[in-house]
Amino acid sequence: MHRNWYVCRPCGKGFSPIDDLLGIEQTEHKTTPEMAVKIAYVGQFAPSFESAAKCFEYLLGIQISPFLIRQITEEVGKKVDEQQREAAEQAYARPEETVPVLLPKDRKPGTLYVMTDGSQVNTREEGKDGSTWKEMKLGLVYSDDHILTRKGGQFILTNKEYVTHFGGVEAFKPLLFDAAARAGYGTYAQTVVIGDGAHWIWNLCNELFPDAVQVLDYYHMCENVYNYAKSLYPSDDAQIKAWAKSIIAKIEAGKIDEALDAIPFSHERRLSPGAPNLHTYLNNNRDRMNYKEFQQKGVKVGSGAVESGNKKVIQQRMKQSGMRWNVETGQAIASLRAKNASERWGDVERILGVA
Numbered sequence: 001m002h003r004n005w006y007v008c009r010p011c012g013k014g015f016s017p018i019d020d021l022l023g024i025e026q027t028e029h030k031t032t033p034e035m036a037v038k039i040a041y042v043g044q045f046a047p048s049f050e051s052a053a054k055c056f057e058y059l060l061g062i063q064i065s066p067f068l069i070r071q072i073t074e075e076v077g078k079k080v081d082e083q084q085r086e087a088a089e090q091a092y093a094r095p096e097e098t099v100p101v102l103l104p105k106d107r108k109p110g111t112l113y114v115m116t117d118g119s120q121v122n123t124r125e126e127g128k129d130g131s132t133w134k135e136m137k138l139g140l141v142y143s144d145d146h147i148l149t150r151k152g153g154q155f156i157l158t159n160k161e162y163v164t165h166f167g168g169v170e171a172f173k174p175l176l177f178d179a180a181a182r183a184g185y186g187t188y189a190q191t192v193v194i195g196d197g198a199h200w201i202w203n204l205c206n207e208l209f210p211d212a213v214q215v216l217d218y219y220h221m222c223e224n225v226y227n228y229a230k231s232l233y234p235s236d237d238a239q240i241k242a243w244a245k246s247i248i249a250k251i252e253a254g255k256i257d258e259a260l261d262a263i264p265f266s267h268e269r270r271l272s273p274g275a276p277n278l279h280t281y282l283n284n285n286r287d288r289m290n291y292k293e294f295q296q297k298g299v300k301v302g303s304g305a306v307e308s309g310n311k312k313v314i315q316q317r318m319k320q321s322g323m324r325w326n327v328e329t330g331q332a333i334a335s336l337r338a339k340n341a342s343e344r345w346g347d348v349e350r351i352l353g354v355a
Contacts, residue, residue, distance in 0.1 A: 043073030077332025092174035
């Protein structure tokens, strides 16, 4: 679009009235907010910025360079991340105002689930050669009154929210707390936090959700038992399965002490790479493995939903062959993908003044 451009001769500054009318920001790309939102949507959704450029050319007949798509997508993602982080910090700083204080009798039936996971992303750091890896943390919050169960036992979350952070726990905590508050933390009969056993998850839970039921993810527990069994019997598949099944059966029956007694201490043998110190792992999480009681109460014991989200939000876009990200731009893309996966793209539109 060609626009009239007016220049003040004494000061040399110029402006275009139609730019103000269309809401075009004074940036190099001169894109309307409406178009910026569309570019950002395709930029975070497509497998690469090159693929996004091909989508625009094929569907709309518009040629947009991959560099411009990347520039606009990262700008939009950065705005979304900054506003989300600012709101989260305010909620985290004033929990007494953010979370309602209700007596148990006044809370509504149901369970609020909070899950966390992490994925290593290939990064580039200034002044360093080669690949470095940093963890992208992902949080998922949903309630069981927004679950549709299929015939095969699979379920669909009709209302959920993902939050992401490229870095440490301290900056991740406000984001997760804010998402939980929006989902109704403090108003449900109970809150359940499911984790893979990492200490930082339980420390985070104790601080943010002190009244929550803590559950060690059942499938991570089983995986660790089998990995330890492989270390005990490295070349005997039958022994691996038999020993692992016996330990898991004891845990499922609530016989944690019997399970622990059946595990040789790790210092008595050399563990193979990837094998956990199973005795310590189970002992540290003994109060989080009441699976029989949990299932009787209808409490979920698996974190498959957040692991699936990890693949959907982070890995499909950010862990392709040859991809490397710096922290700022990687966070921008992840923030947009979290909004899209949460079906909250309207938040992006509102931040850019489109909605």
